[in-house]
Amino acid sequence: MERRRYPLYFSAPAAAIFLVFFIAPTLFGVYYSFTNWNIHADNIRFIGFDNYAALFQEPRLGKALSNTLIFAAAVTVLQNLIGLGLALVMNESIRMRNFFRTVFFMPYVIAPIVIGYVFRAIYHPEHGIVNVILDNVGLGAMAQDWLNDPKWALFSIIVTDLWRVSGFTMVIYLAGLQFIPKDLLESASIDGASYRHRLRHIILPLIAASTTVNILLSLIGSMKVFEMVMVLTDGGPGYTTEVFYTYIRSTFSMGEMGYSTAINLVLFLLVTLVGLPVLAALKRREVEM
Numbered sequence: 001m002e003r004r005r006y007p008l009y010f011s012a013p014a015a016a017i018f019l020v021f022f023i024a025p026t027l028f029g030v031y032y033s034f035t036n037w038n039i040h041a042d043n044i045r046f047i048g049f050d051n052y053a054a055l056f057q058e059p060r061l062g063k064a065l066s067n068t069l070i071f072a073a074a075v076t077v078l079q080n081l082i083g084l085g086l087a088l089v090m091n092e093s094i095r096m097r098n099f100f101r102t103v104f105f106m107p108y109v110i111a112p113i114v115i116g117y118v119f120r121a122i123y124h125p126e127h128g129i130v131n132v133i134l135d136n137v138g139l140g141a142m143a144q145d146w147l148n149d150p151k152w153a154l155f156s157i158i159v160t161d162l163w164r165v166s167g168f169t170m171v172i173y174l175a176g177l178q179f180i181p182k183d184l185l186e187s188a189s190i191d192g193a194s195y196r197h198r199l200r201h202i203i204l205p206l207i208a209a210s211t212t213v214n215i216l217l218s219l220i221g222s223m224k225v226f227e228m229v230m231v232l233t234d235g236g237p238g239y240t241t242e243v244f245y246t247y248i249r250s251t252f253s254m255g256e257m258g259y260s261t262a263i264n265l266v267l268f269l270l271v272t273l274v275g276l277p278v279l280a281a282l283k284r285r286e287v288e289m
Helices: 002-032 050-055 057-090 098-107 112-122 127-135 152-178 182-190 197-208 208-225 226-230 242-255 257-284
Strands: none
Touching: 050 098, 050 257, 057 098, 057 152, 057 208, 057 242, 057 257, 098 152, 112 127, 112 152, 112 226, 127 226, 152 208, 152 226, 182 197, 208 257, 226 242, 242 257
16 A cells, blocks of 8 residues: 555645646636626625626627637648648758758747747838838739738738747657658658658658647647737737737736636637547547557
8 A cells, every 4th residue: 555655745746736726726717707806896706607698799709719710720730731841851861950950940949929029020011021022022012011901910920820830840740750660661662652652651640649749739729829919919900810818818907807717718618629529530540650
């Protein structure tokens, strides 16, 4: 009995920290989402589903939901395509590949807020490098006010986030590629399999575990996007780039803490409802090495 308890002595501190800083705040958050907790309330009282009823009558929620889902779908798909492409190239024996791996991964270690401010300058309508380059190559008609035009604002945020996170996806795919036996690929090549067939029937099935990790991380991370949107557009112009966390921030800053907590719980349920079926579907296609 003592030997079985021995590992628990080492896990107890971590479990206590997890309980205090994650489980307890989550449970308190669920409770406060059913209260009138706000800056004007004299006391906090239970109001049932009133916050949720008000939330689903708010037009901003629909816009925040659609923008969040569009952003998550675009970033998840493109991030994995770009990351996989980079990993396949960086897995080959090319000169200075370690240097290029570092260059592609470097944006991920930079704070999103810093990247946001840098890209605000890059997207500047008059002096930004994007419009300057378009003018210099004779494509000045394509120059846009990238962050203040409702047609281009969300697209610009998506491009910025892809630049930041694709290198991280590349690293995970590279780790999966390193575990594929070289003799397996060489045997397929000797048997006459083209690169396209090797990619489809050997490489992709054997890196399915890396694909599962990448898709799940990118899906959850993109659905919880906040810093990039806050710095680049703060949900504007108007509410055209509003996402869940910018909506939560705006309501919380107005003192509606209970209402904000209800929005956060809705986002948690949304991530869970989207993430679990995706995880189950991806796990079914994994194969043993």
